[in-house]
Amino acid sequence: MGAWDRFVFSFFNADIAMQALPLVAKGFVVTVQLALAVIVAGTLGGLVLAMLRSFGVRPLNWLIIAFADVMRALPPLVVIILLFFALPYTGVSLGAFMATWLALTLVLCAFAEEIFWAGILAVPRGQWEAARSTGLSRLQTLAHVVLPQAVRMTVPPLTNRVIATTKGTALGSVVALSEILNQSSSAASLAGNATPLTVGAAAYLLLFLPVVILGRWVETRYAWRK
Amino acid sequence: MSAILDIAGLHKSYGPNKVLQGIDLQVRENELVFVIGPSGSGKSTLLRCCNRLEEPDGGAIRVDGTDIMAPGTDVNRLRQKIGMVFQSFNLYPHMTALGNVTLALRRVQKLARAEADAKGIAALQRVGLGEKLAAYPNELSGGQQQRVGIARALALEPRIVLFDEPTSALDPELVGGVLKVMRELKDAGMTMVVVSHEMAFARAAADRVVFMDRGAIVEQGPPAEVFGAPRHERLREFLSRLDH
Numbered sequence: 001m002g003a004w005d006r007f008v009f010s011f012f013n014a015d016i017a018m019q020a021l022p023l024v025a026k027g028f029v030v031t032v033q034l035a036l037a038v039i040v041a042g043t044l045g046g047l048v049l050a051m052l053r054s055f056g057v058r059p060l061n062w063l064i065i066a067f068a069d070v071m072r073a074l075p076p077l078v079v080i081i082l083l084f085f086a087l088p089y090t091g092v093s094l095g096a097f098m099a100t101w102l103a104l105t106l107v108l109c110a111f112a113e114e115i116f117w118a119g120i121l122a123v124p125r126g127q128w129e130a131a132r133s134t135g136l137s138r139l140q141t142l143a144h145v146v147l148p149q150a151v152r153m154t155v156p157p158l159t160n161r162v163i164a165t166t167k168g169t170a171l172g173s174v175v176a177l178s179e180i181l182n183q184s185s186s187a188a189s190l191a192g193n194a195t196p197l198t199v200g201a202a203a204y205l206l207l208f209l210p211v212v213i214l215g216r217w218v219e220t221r222y223a224w225r226k
Numbered sequence: 227m228s229a230i231l232d233i234a235g236l237h238k239s240y241g242p243n244k245v246l247q248g249i250d251l252q253v254r255e256n257e258l259v260f261v262i263g264p265s266g267s268g269k270s271t272l273l274r275c276c277n278r279l280e281e282p283d284g285g286a287i288r289v290d291g292t293d294i295m296a297p298g299t300d301v302n303r304l305r306q307k308i309g310m311v312f313q314s315f316n317l318y319p320h321m322t323a324l325g326n327v328t329l330a331l332r333r334v335q336k337l338a339r340a341e342a343d344a345k346g347i348a349a350l351q352r353v354g355l356g357e358k359l360a361a362y363p364n365e366l367s368g369g370q371q372q373r374v375g376i377a378r379a380l381a382l383e384p385r386i387v388l389f390d391e392p393t394s395a396l397d398p399e400l401v402g403g404v405l406k407v408m409r410e411l412k413d414a415g416m417t418m419v420v421v422s423h424e425m426a427f428a429r430a431a432a433d434r435v436v437f438m439d440r441g442a443i444v445e446q447g448p449p450a451e452v453f454g455a456p457r458h459e460r461l462r463e464f465l466s467r468l469d470h
Contacts, residue, residue: 126312129310129312130375130378131318131330132279133279134305134382136333140333149319
């Protein structure tokens with residue numbers, strides 16, 4: 001068998017791919033659920049933190065900034081391991097899904113907060129003054145005047161961060177979460193062949209390529225709208 | 227006649243910089259008070275204290291009889307009575323002209339959409355923009371944008387409107403339209419305080435001209451006196467610099 005044939009046999013083996021498919025498909029479902037849960041909770045959490053920060057309550061802002069800085073500095077893998085392996089010692093035990101979800105949500109939350117905050121800061125002061133001068137409260141000004149403009153500016157960086165963080169769902173394999181990577185590497189060990197990993201890679205492309213393309217579309221759409 | 231705006235002993239500092247040093251000013255109903263003075267004299271800060279966009283450090287301000295600094299005062303309700311027009315318009319770029327004008331009607335006065343729209347349309351018609359209801363700010367000229375800004379203030383039916391250099395950001399050929407609207411407002415009996423450098427407008431429309439310098443009112447009187455026979459050296463100096 002030549003080098004090329006060995007390569008095809010090890011990575012593009014049709015029989016083994018078919019055997020691995022059901023396992024990887026199960027992992028696909030888990031990854032999609034996890035990704036959606038992380039995106040929704042992380043983005044909303046970041047938005048709420050940025051809104052709280054705009055009220056300018058000093059001690060609260062220090063907490064938010066400390067949270068955002070720590071979570072952005074820690075590798076997501078470390079957060080997952082801490083939540084999964086260290087938390088049980090405090091009496092709180094999280095399953096693999098919950099630990100991965102919470103870790104990635106906290107990380108996305110921190111990045112999203114910073115992105116939304118930058119967007120809020122980029123809205124000119126005069127917008128606040130005009131709205132407040134007509135009697136709108138702080139919260140109303142934020143909701144109706146500032147956020148609609150801020151969110152528009154934050155779409156491109158936020159899309160990128162959402163993609164980067166949700167790809168981190170693969171880290172769940174470390175705590176035995178049966179998502180795409182974990183399922184495909186078990187299938188690979190079982191078969192003694194790397195082809196399931198190729199199937200896993202295809203599954204990731206199937207999931208994230210549309211998201212990346214959607215992000216690009218959203219980005220251009222908002223770029224010329226400005 | 228009682229004063230709509232009654233300012234007494236107003237002080238405001240930014241750190242060591244004393245911007246307002248004991249301002250006393252009363253504005254009567256239907257009166258147009260025109261505030262002039264060199265830049266940095268505290269004119270804009272004075273206006274911005276009147277609706278608490280800036281917090282005064284000392285003194286008292288009453289609007290329509292209400293002490294705006296009293297602890298129990300609902301600032302948001304009070305601000306409905308005090309319209310403000312800004313140098314840089316500050317229109318909401320993501321809303322149409324009508325949306326800009328009706329936002330506070332709907333969110334603060336809690337009017338139903340139909341009612342708010344009716345008032346908003348009336349306000350925009352009043353400033354000559356009845357045809358531009360659905361236009362976004364970036365589709366309007368500077369002069370039109372400022373007229374939307376005026377309509378936004380008028381829609382709330384304020385007791386007084388404060389103009390903070392309303393024409394300073396406009397190309398010269400667009401100034402006339404804005405001044406015309408202000409003149410019509412004056413003739414309709416609106417109480418106004420105008421900070422501006424449009425001296426010809428002051429001569430024609432103001433009831434009283436107030437000259438400020440270094441955070442204090444130096445001289446005030448009818449435009450004919452202030453411009454024709456200035457008593458203070460600093461005012462004479464200021465006016466002579468404008469002529470050149």
